[in-house]
Amino acid sequence: MQARVSIQTADFDLGEEIQALRLGDKRVGAVCTFVGTVRDSNDGLSVSTLELEHYPGMTEKAIEAMIDEACQRFELFGVRVVHRVGVLHPLDQVVLVAVTSAHRGVSFQACEFLMDYLKTQAPFWKKEQTPEGARWVDARVSDDAALAKWGIEARNAV
């Protein structure tokens, strides 16, 4: 069976990931994916590179726990999370969340749940290069609010 979580510097192929997740599973009626990519601007400044740091060991464990939680809440057949680290550039893919289920509603919800969770509870940090120099990206209160709607208190940004 394919690993559920990969933290890697390498890029990923959405088609290959979906194919591997669906492989031979005739129960699947819905595949929902989210791909986050690097923007060329943030908080009013242009961004030339984005560097991602993580906490090896904890990051994988935190995402595994999120997937377990998602599987408790939603009837899922497969879940796959890929998150890149290292130096990335605008247009690059950063993160993939993919889920399979019988029906679309559950897959949409589980995909959003996992992204909301990941944003505030997985140990990753972004540093961006701007014309005014390098800066660490600030956490957003709106991301905490996004997780709160699932009944989970985040308290990341505060």
Added chain:
Amino acid sequence: MSQARQITVRYFASIREAVGLGQEQLTTTALTGGDVREVLIARGGAYADSLARQRAVRVALNQVMANEADALPEGAELAFFPPVTGG
């Protein structure tokens, strides 16, 4: 007086940059992550600044998100980092 214990303290992102190292061994009588934070703040300099009480600092204990009031087990791996910004 509680007995001194050996723990590993790890730093990430802006805090790691500020203090200039990723991890260190600490022998301490501190009972919680919050106690350790006070010990580090008392060093002054970059530690006092990056771990200052007015800053948002998250804590992980043995690689799980934790509260500063949680008790430190023997040989604990305690991490300090700013709010996370992945995704």
